[in-house]
Amino acid sequence: MTQTPRDSFDLQRLQQRLAGLKLGQPLYYFETIDSTNQFLRALPPNQIQPGALALADHQTKGRGRFHRRWCDTPGRSLLFSVLLEASRPASLWPLLTLGAAVSVCRALEREEIARPQIRWPNDVMIDERKVCGILAEKTSAPKVLVLGVGLNVHQRIEDFPSPLRRSAGSLQLAAERPWSRENLLVAFLADFETFYRQWRDEQDATILHECRRRMSTLGRQVYIHGHGCRAEGIVMDLDDDGSLVLREPTGIVSRRHSGEVEEIAWETKNKCEGSRLKDE
Ligand code: BTN
Numbered sequence: 497m498t499q500t501p502r503d504s505f506d507l508q509r510l511q512q513r514l515a516g517l518k519l520g521q522p523l524y525y526f527e528t529i530d531s532t533n534q535f536l537r538a539l540p541p542n543q544i545q546p547g548a549l550a551l552a553d554h555q556t557k558g559r560g561r562f563h564r565r566w567c568d569t570p571g572r573s574l575l576f577s578v579l580l581e582a583s584r585p586a587s588l589w590p591l592l593t594l595g596a597a598v599s600v601c602r603a604l605e606r607e608e609i610a611r612p613q614i615r616w617p618n619d620v621m622i623d624e625r626k627v628c629g630i631l632a633e634k635t636s637a638p639k640v641l642v643l644g645v646g647l648n649v650h651q652r653i654e655d656f657p658s659p660l661r662r663s664a665g666s667l668q669l670a671a672e673r674p675w676s677r678e679n680l681l682v683a684f685l686a687d688f689e690t691f692y693r694q695w696r697d698e699q700d701a702t703i704l705h706e707c708r709r710r711m712s713t714l715g716r717q718v719y720i721h722g723h724g725c726r727a728e729g730i731v732m733d734l735d736d737d738g739s740l741v742l743r744e745p746t747g748i749v750s751r752r753h754s755g756e757v758e759e760i761a762w763e764t765k766n767k768c769e770g771s772r773l774k775d776e
Pocket of ligand 1: 530531532533534555557558559560561562564566575576577618619628629630631644645646647
């Protein structure tokens with residue numbers, strides 16, 4: 497039987513490693529908390545400090561998109577949230593989520609994971625399994641948002657609830673070797689800090705370029721659903737505000753600002769087209 501890896505945070509060392517960065521100050525660490533996003537969102541206004549980082553070994557009420565739960569096994573995930581000052585219009589905040597997805601990919605690439613990919617708008621995938629989810633939420637302070645990252649690091653397949661065992665992944669499952677959550681966190685923050693600065697300076701080109709390079713669905717046929725809408729089409733591009741440009745079967749080109757993307761496998765697509773032809 498595989499033993500639980502010993503991969504705890506050395507907080508003193510972590511603080512030293514983060515000392516040169518703007519993100520990570522102050523640092524709040526919890527062995528267990530309901531949700532790191534919720535912790536930062538609930539800070540009283542006079543303590544809302546851009547750059548603040550909440551880090552946890554375990555969350556009891558981890559939050560995901562669409563009011564879903566984000567579950568973890570204690571000590572096996574990298575779970576953290578940062579407070580960001582977001583002075584640009586809210587329509588451009590999704591670029592920060594995409595920038596964070598790129599920074600997760602780059603942290604993994606540094607660790608020799610060959611092709612981590614971004615599943616627009618907020619997931620990082622390895623070998624078509626979701627290893628990371630990102631959740632940006634408003635806070636009570638105007639123009640301050642919280643960006644939360646959950647990265648599956650040491651999970652074995654049995655750590656995931658059965659419905660997720662075909663779609664969820666972890667770094668350990670991708671490459672069986674020692675993983676350090678601390679190294680991953682430091683690499684992420686150092687990389688993301690540059691994007692964050694560029695975003696504030698209205699220089700979005702690098703974020704968009706780096707994201708396009710890693711987007712799994714560019715040029716692919718997808719379904720997109722969520723927030724009561726559903727569409728199908730070919731992903732043409734990522735627009736300047738981070739929205740997805742979709743060419744629908746009618747030829748109409750639309751932009752999607754949020755939702756969940758599922759790639760249509762060729763077999764399914766051919767089956768659908770086959771049955772549509774039969775129906776006609
Ligand atoms: C998703 O894929 O739906 C987004 C999941 C985001 C999970 C992270 S874990 C750290 C932070 N705290 C939370 O409660 N959620 C985010």
